[in-house]
Amino acid sequence: MNHSLDGARVAAILAAVGRLRPRVHCLTNTVAQNITANMLLACGAVPSMASHPGEVGAVAAGAGAILINLGTISPEGERAIPALVAVARERGIPLVLDPVFVELSPLRLRLAEAVLGLPGVTVRGNATEMAALAGLVGEAQGVLRVTTGKIDRIEGEGRMFAVAHGHEWMTKVTGLGCAASALVAACRAVEPDAAVAAAAALTAYGIAGEIAAGQAAGPGSFAMHLIDALAGLNEAALTARIG
């Protein structure tokens, strides 16, 4: 049986993000950094994005969640990964992995494997990326698997949530999948149930996408309306779309 969240639950988690303003430390690709930061700000979270080996541990230490995104990974970012995993482990900071294009790069597969050694990781990717990680992210490893697409699937600890919101323009703007992973991290910072956090983030994001699609003339204006819609989401709007 598939679980889903009602509008009140999603709204309560978004409200907690807005009230607690968790900082999400993002080691993410340079293409998506800007829209990722703007999506986090739109839902009330605070982005930080240091990657220098000489500071990344110190900056991430006070974060409410950590995101590691493998897009445009640099040698410097590669060195930052073990530092971030160590900080997450020592301080119990939730960590989300986004394995961008892992199917194209043996280097990224190796880096993903290192991150997945941390218990309790959430991994968010598209179907191709998740398939490339099969074997590393099974039920046995205790990884929460978030596969986004026309219907998002959130699987782990024997449960499955399905989220059937969104719009096809979400695949026509660069960085929107990366930003989804950051929103999952922001919700995880305030919600201890990782599957519920991911479902809340993707439900809110998908519904914001549906609202934005009703206002946009194409993928360019869609991106702007998506940020506005996410910033303006409330329980009534969520409940109306969830039905």
Place this chain on the structure above:
Amino acid sequence: MNHSLDGARVAAILAAVGRLRPRVHCLTNTVAQNITANMLLACGAVPSMASHPGEVGAVAAGAGAILINLGTISPEGERAIPALVAVARERGIPLVLDPVFVELSPLRLRLAEAVLGLPGVTVRGNATEMAALAGLVGEAQGVLRVTTGKIDRIEGEGRMFAVAHGHEWMTKVTGLGCAASALVAACRAVEPDAAVAAAAALTAYGIAGEIAAGQAAGPGSFAMHLIDALAGLNEAALTARIG
């Protein structure tokens, strides 16, 4: 005699991009990465942007075209250039060079020279940048020279195409020249005649700019409308503007 393309030809090349969805591997500057990716997505192509020396060859190997843009070149990006040139040579992948600010930097001039050693390269720059490369990109070297400005000129193999579309706001938004080079690469991935590919890309882009200018209130909104206009271009709109 100057050549130009009619709306049907431009539309056919755009349709091929949308149908074949070529991946364009971009080693490009961090200022322009986001809008470059969004322009590629708007016309149906798929961007990838790895630059790590440990993966750039593997990621670029399956691309339909490669773009090397020298803006904000890093030591890491500098090391990626020979790897990309080698992949392009071995696999016959078309390569486009964008020599951003080459007139200001002896380092960029040296890097441009290395790229221009690959037969069949297309180089796209403004008049100042192209002048700084004079001697390296003459008719003798077999380089396709694309000089953008009020009128874009595409020169090579004894032919000259001229494109007289666009809007002055295209010089007021950062990265739009860089994105033009990426569109040239996307069209080149599906069109073997490099001059025709460049003319098609710049005609479509210039006309999208004209449409966007009619909708925008300034350079900020212009960028968004340009993406929307490019995503919505069709043969009728192209033919109406080409006349």
Place this chain on the structure above:
Amino acid sequence: MNHSLDGARVAAILAAVGRLRPRVHCLTNTVAQNITANMLLACGAVPSMASHPGEVGAVAAGAGAILINLGTISPEGERAIPALVAVARERGIPLVLDPVFVELSPLRLRLAEAVLGLPGVTVRGNATEMAALAGLVGEAQGVLRVTTGKIDRIEGEGRMFAVAHGHEWMTKVTGLGCAASALVAACRAVEPDAAVAAAAALTAYGIAGEIAAGQAAGPGSFAMHLIDALAGLNEAALTARIG
């Protein structure tokens, strides 16, 4: 007594930027590079953003002002800082420091200290960042201190300017503080009185923010309208808001 500038003075400085088109060389974080470049272009300045140790000195040498922003500082950027400080010193190029998140990182504090050794530096940060630099930026050191917030304060050489313009959405879009520092640099390139330059930049920027807030539906559309508003500012609009 707090000073402020009238519309004619602000408009005259903006007009000088538009006429002289100073190049502002920005060593800035990869999150804010794009919007920083677009804000500079919107007011008529020209951005350049090289950071490679092999070219950064050559590229910055002809700039009208230099910005050093410590966000997402990389090992490469770290090496570029002394080169930029040396060029600024040798050629008398005005330099603006933006100490992003300096309170979170001992590395950034050390880098800020190195930059502040250059006489005549302007430093622009929020209250938390400026507090972290206390002791380094006192009246004795000859640093112009620009603390932005609900009311911006510009302090140095025994004078104080206050700017009470802007909108809360300016804290909800990533990179807008970073872009403010770049505008301070652009005005400083054409105005020898550093305090007047900073006051003019922040007055124009805050008023553009007020205009944009009247047009926007949320932080996403606000960013676009802010660029449009800055590009369209004139003396009448400035004077109407300054009162």
